[in-house]
Structure formats: C-alpha cells, structure tokens
Amino acid sequence: MPSSDSRQGHHHQRVPSAAVHASVRLGLLGCGTVGSAFVRLIHEQQDYIEARTGCRVEVGRVAVQNANRDRGVDLPADVFTTDVARVVDAPDIDVVVEVMGGIEPARSLVLDAVKAGKPIVTANKELLANVGAEVFAAAEAAGVDLLFEAAVAGGIPLVRPLRESLLGEPIHRVMGIVNGTTNYILTRMTEAGVDYATALAEAQSLGYAEADPTADVEGYDAGAKCAILASIAFGARVVAGDVYHEGISAIAAADIGYATRKDLVVKLLAVAEREPNESGAGRTPVIGVRVHPAMLPTTHPLAAVRESFNAVFVEGAAVGDLMFYGRGAGGEPTASAVLGDVIDAAVNLRKGSHATVGTLGEATIKPIDELVTAYYIRLEVVDRPGVLARVAGIFGSNQVSISSMEQHGRGEEATLMFITHEAREHDVQATLGALRELDVVHRVGSVIRVLEGDL
Numbered sequence: 001m002p003s004s005d006s007r008q009g010h011h012h013q014r015v016p017s018a019a020v021h022a023s024v025r026l027g028l029l030g031c032g033t034v035g036s037a038f039v040r041l042i043h044e045q046q047d048y049i050e051a052r053t054g055c056r057v058e059v060g061r062v063a064v065q066n067a068n069r070d071r072g073v074d075l076p077a078d079v080f081t082t083d084v085a086r087v088v089d090a091p092d093i094d095v096v097v098e099v100m101g102g103i104e105p106a107r108s109l110v111l112d113a114v115k116a117g118k119p120i121v122t123a124n125k126e127l128l129a130n131v132g133a134e135v136f137a138a139a140e141a142a143g144v145d146l147l148f149e150a151a152v153a154g155g156i157p158l159v160r161p162l163r164e165s166l167l168g169e170p171i172h173r174v175m176g177i178v179n180g181t182t183n184y185i186l187t188r189m190t191e192a193g194v195d196y197a198t199a200l201a202e203a204q205s206l207g208y209a210e211a212d213p214t215a216d217v218e219g220y221d222a223g224a225k226c227a228i229l230a231s232i233a234f235g236a237r238v239v240a241g242d243v244y245h246e247g248i249s250a251i252a253a254a255d256i257g258y259a260t261r262k263d264l265v266v267k268l269l270a271v272a273e274r275e276p277n278e279s280g281a282g283r284t285p286v287i288g289v290r291v292h293p294a295m296l297p298t299t300h301p302l303a304a305v306r307e308s309f310n311a312v313f314v315e316g317a318a319v320g321d322l323m324f325y326g327r328g329a330g331g332e333p334t335a336s337a338v339l340g341d342v343i344d345a346a347v348n349l350r351k352g353s354h355a356t357v358g359t360l361g362e363a364t365i366k367p368i369d370e371l372v373t374a375y376y377i378r379l380e381v382v383d384r385p386g387v388l389a390r391v392a393g394i395f396g397s398n399q400v401s402i403s404s405m406e407q408h409g410r411g412e413e414a415t416l417m418f419i420t421h422e423a424r425e426h427d428v429q430a431t432l433g434a435l436r437e438l439d440v441v442h443r444v445g446s447v448i449r450v451l452e453g454d455l
Contacts, residue, residue, distance in 0.1 A: 024346040025060030027087035027118075029109055030100030031071050031080075034123055034150070035062070037331035038099065038338050039073040045339065055346045057095075063087045088113045095345050097338060098122040107131055114138045114146070119345040119354065123150035123338055129224035129240040132231060133360050145354045147341035152225045153178055153310045155333025156326040157340070162232045162314070163357050169316040171233040173273040176312030177305050178225045180329040181209045181216035182248050182268040184308045186293075189256045190265060191306075196251060208308055208329070218247035219291040222270045230272035230289050233314070236363035238272075238289055244368040246292040255378060255446045258406065258417050264295040265303040266448065275366065288366035295376055296451040369426040371449075374403065376419050377428075378445035379435065383407070383414035387440045391416065394438065398431040399423065419450060 026042075028035055039059055050056040059075060067080040087093055088109050096113040098120060100106055106127050110120050111134075120139065122128070127135070128151050139146035149159045153176075162171070177183050181203055188199040200217065203209035215221045223243040230238040248268055259266050268291065275286040296303055301323055305311040310328025315321050327333040348354050381387055388405075395402055401421040408415045420428070428447070435441050 023056035023058045024094045024349065025058060025092060026342065027060055027090065027093035027096050028062040029084065029087055029096065029098045029106070031062050031064050031073070032099065032101075033331040034334045034338065035097075035099040036071045036073050037335035038097065039071075039075060041332070041335045041339050043074060049343060053343060053347055055343070055350060057342060057346050060093055061087050061090065084109055088118075089116055093118065094349060095119045095121065095342060097342060098124055098127075099338065100124070101126065103127055103130055107135065110135055110146075111138050114142045114144055117142060117144060119145035119147070119349055121145075121147045121338055121341040121345055123148070123334055125151040125221070125224045125228060126240075128231075129227040132228065132239070133237045136357050136360060139354075140356060143354055145341075145345045145348055146357075147345055147355065148228075149341050150334045150337035152228055153312060153324070154180075154326070154328040154330060155336045156310060156312070156324050156328060157337070158229075158312055158324045159232060160340075161322075161324070162229070163355070166233075166314070166316060166319065167358070169319055171274070171314060171316050172276070173271065173315040174229045174233045174312060175269060175271045175273070175302075175315075176324075177267055177302060177310050178229075178270045178312065178328060179216055179219075179222045179268060180308030180310060180327075181213065182219075182222070183305065183310070184208050185217070186248060186251075186256075186266055186268065187306045189251070189253065190260065193253070193256075195253050196249065217249050219245035219268065222268060222291040223289075226270040226272055226289050226291055229270070229312075230287055231360055232357060233272060234274050234285055234287055234363065235358055235360060236285055236287060237360045238287060238363060238365070242289055242365045244290040244292070248293055250446055251293060251448070252378075252446060254408075254415065254417075255376070255448060258376070258378075259295050262295075262419075263298045264450070265298055265300075266293055266295055267302055267305070268292070269294045269296075269302070269451075284362055284364050286364045286366050288368075288371065290368060290371070292449060294449045294451050300451065369424070369429070371425040372422050373425075374420055374422050374450035375400075375428050376417070376446070376448040376450055377432070378447075379416045379418075380442040380445060381414050381416055382412055382440045382442070383410050384440070387414075388416070390438060390440060391435065394434045395420070395431055398427050398434065400427050400431045415445075 063084045185199040223245040224240045227238045227240045311325040400423045406417040
C-alpha cells in the first residue's frame, strides 16, 4: 500500500450523514484474496442485503498499490486508486474496509479514517493484537464503529457473540483451534501417517500454507488471535507479546503414533483463561494466554475438528460451554465475516449509533511457569541396566510424578515415552534441564502438554 506520507496536506473533516447518498459507499484499503472475494460477495448479495435491511451497500473506491493489476472483480477502472486519501479522507466514502494487513500504514490509515468520522471494518489480526487498545479507544472517542469479526476465525461468528451476546457473562476460558494451516498439517500426520515435512508441503501446494510458513507453524498467527480473544472476552488489554507460544514444527511421527495408541489427538490450541475469584470490582484480572500443541482425548469435541476447519470453546459462569465451529480461513469465509460487519456498520451509520467493546482495563499476565497440566515427554536414551531408574529419579527429585511409560528400541537407540500426572511447568522444565545433563540421555525430544489432567 502507499505510504501514509502521501496524504500530507489533506484535512480531516466529519463525513456527512450517509443519508445524503442513495447508498452506503464503501472504501477498501487493499484488494488481495480477501478484498477481491469481498467485492464479489457484495455484487452477489447486494439486492438481498437491501431487501433485508433497507440499506444498499456498494463499493465506491479501492486503494491499492497497483491500480492497473487485474484483480478478477467487476469494478470500473476509475474505482481503483493509489491515493489512500481518496478512501480515508473523501467525504463521499461512508465506511472504510481495511483488508491490507500489517501494522503500518494500516494503523495510521485506520486512525485517520476514525478521526474523519468513518466507521471501520477490519480483518487485520496483527493490527488489533498489537495496537488494538489504541484503535478501540479512538473509535469510541469518535463515536464510530470498529468491527473486526474476520480478524480471528475467518467466517466463524465469534467476536460478535463475545462483545454483545456474552457481554454480561463472566467468561472463564476461551480455548480452541484458530489456525487452519497447522490443523491441516496435524490432520494429515494423524490420518495419513505422513511426516511433518510432507504434510507441510501438501498444505503449501493447496494454498493453506505460505511459502514461508513461520507465522502459522510456529504459533505467531494463533498467538495474535489469542490476544484479541482474551481482550474481548475479559475486557482487558492483552497484546500479542503477552502470549506464550510454541509451534508444531518439532512434532514427529513417533509423537503422533503414541497419541493414536493412547486414544489421543495432537492439536495446536490457543488458550485464554482468567484465574478464578479475580473478577471482583477493583481487582486486576490474572489472565493466562498461551498457544502450544496439546494432546487431548479422542472423545473431546476439538479432537474431531479436521483439516483447515477451526473451532473455539467459550466457557462461561452461567451459560456453560459454547462451541463455535466452521471454516477459519480462506477468501470467501473471511469475506463473509467482513460483509456481516459492513452491514452492521451501514445500518448503525444510518441510525446514528455504533457498537462498543467497552473499556479495556489492565491485566496481570500469568507466567507460563505457573501452568499446571499433564505432560507427554519423549527421550532418546541408551538402553542399559539402571537407566530407567536414573531417569525416574530425575522426575521424582523435581516433584514430577510419572503416570505411564513406554519403551521402544534397544541398545544405543532406545526411546522412552512418558505421560506425567499434573505438574507445574516450572518443575517440568527443571526436570528437562536435568535430563539433558544425564550421560545416558542422547536427546530430549518432544514435550507436549496433555489436556484433561491425568490419563
């Protein structure tokens, strides 16, 4: 996208009421996979939306880096521009749709559009996970919508229930699968028996994974989404840097095989949870936010979430457990979520109202060292008398109790696989450090947290 510097000299002004136009005119910042799918969806659903809401929405202008590139959408050539001011500042644009991604210049453009009185719809998880509190506060001060359903789980309606339907519900935990790329890879490793590299190559060939898959496979993408969900669910400022994250690149076929034998499934989970008894008036909530692989029983609903689908559990005090499931990525599902927000913003604009996320307060982030759960640990060891006793002694001396153990192989190339009883992360890390110092341990392999306590 063009630099925000190209807009110098333009003066912000309050946008006239949308009622002066025959329709609500949309200005897009970006027109890539999601943006072009959104334009096509507008054309398909335009009459239906108008019949249902009495509000006609149309794409008025699209700011892109290259106005001459064919984007596969049916729009007049003069709708495209490289001048972002024609979207952000123009009085004939009523609602700004930001689908360009990244923090800058998206942040500056969103803030300027808000100051100009324009509601914002964004699919930008990176923006919200890093400077969400700033843009939320700016939108609230300006009295305009800032809607972002598409930023977390593609086409799954999740943000709106959290910020509206469950606003009065004390949420204990939000947990789920929020990255379709890693879920596809783990599904292929589990069901087809392929190794990680093969499953990743398949995901890339299908367009699920980028040429550089780091953001997905190392948990950064899921971490950003986890920060946004925690902020909305708990009304607290949580940023991407607060989220502990591990990816799936170290998971081996041996780990998947062990899980299968034990009726477990490996999934990359995003977990945001508030400590109990910490939600009283005037008390700063203690929030744990983390992304990591986990083994969970095949009977758990998340275990059945396959391929690129996403699913999120929300656990509330009165409502109990809710599960949201669907396609979490892809141009069309994401564009559908963007369109839903656009309709809300257009209707609210006509009514002179706007949605709110409320005030985001301070939070204390719970260190990962304080997590208590069960663990799967794989060790490569020398197989000779006394080795198992020495290894078990390390576990015991660090207050980590062993629930079960398997051995595979003999001689110099034996593998030990353990599942522990529930233990503190700090104690498990101390155990792993001591095991690495043992001369009979060649390597500490995978360490995967196990859901549902003792197994």
